[in-house]
Structure formats: structure tokens, C-alpha cells
Amino acid sequence: MVPAKSSCPTGWKIQYTVFLTTHYDGFQKSEYICTDNDPEYIEGTRINNFDGKLFYPVKTVCGSLPCPPYTNGTIVKCAVCTK
Numbered sequence: 197m198v199p200a201k202s203s204c205p206t207g208w209k210i211q212y213t214v215f216l217t218t219h220y221d222g223f224q225k226s227e228y229i230c231t232d233n234d235p236e237y238i239e240g241t242r243i244n245n246f247d248g249k250l251f252y253p254v255k256t257v258c259g260s261l262p263c264p265p266y267t268n269g270t271i272v273k274c275a276v277c278t279k
Contacts, residue, residue, distance in 0.1 A: 197230045197276050204277035216272040217251040228254060230274035 198204060202213045217231040231251055258268040 197274055199228065199230075199274045200272055201275050202273050204275055208277040208279050211276040211278055213273060213275040216254040216274040218254055219251050230276050232276075 199216050204210045212230075212232050214231055214233045216228055218226045218228050220226070229251070253271045256263075256266045256268060256270045256272060258266065
């Protein structure tokens with residue numbers, strides 16, 4: 197997974213590109229993942245709403261990141277690459 201990019205390094209193949217997401221669980225640490233815009237699921241397991249893990253897009257914050265080149269409040273893209 198390549199955060200903040202919509203492309204892969206030379207010699208790598210892009211699988212998909214979308215947005216960097218994380219889940220909110222109070223103030224506990226969380227992993228960042230590149231969430232597919234059209235995720236697959238196992239038939240019969242898609243449930244309307246049990247509020248399991250809810251994933252939120254990651255936005256830039258100036259100060260944590262240098263602005264420019266980043267713009268404050270922008271949703272961060274990501275790419276999933278394979279070799």
C-alpha cells in the first residue's frame with residue numbers, strides 16, 4: 197500500500213487506487229488501510245447495519261504535514277500495488 201499516491205513505483209502493478217481510511221475507536225491507535233471503492237463480500241454476510249468497524253477517510257492536517265505541498269483538509273488517496 198502506497199499512501200498519498202495514485203500510482204505505483206516502477207516495476208510494480210497497480211491493483212486499485214482509492215482513499216486512505218482508518219476506524220475511530222476513542223483515542224486508541226488504529227491502522228490505516230487503502231479501502232477499495234467497490235469491495236467484495238461473501239454472499240449472505242452483508243448486513244444492513246450492526247455498527248461494527250466504521251471506516252473514515254483520512255484528511256490532511258497542516259502542521260502534522262507540510263503545507264504546501266499538502267492542502268489542509270484534503271482526503272488522502274492511496275494505491276495498492278503488487279510486484
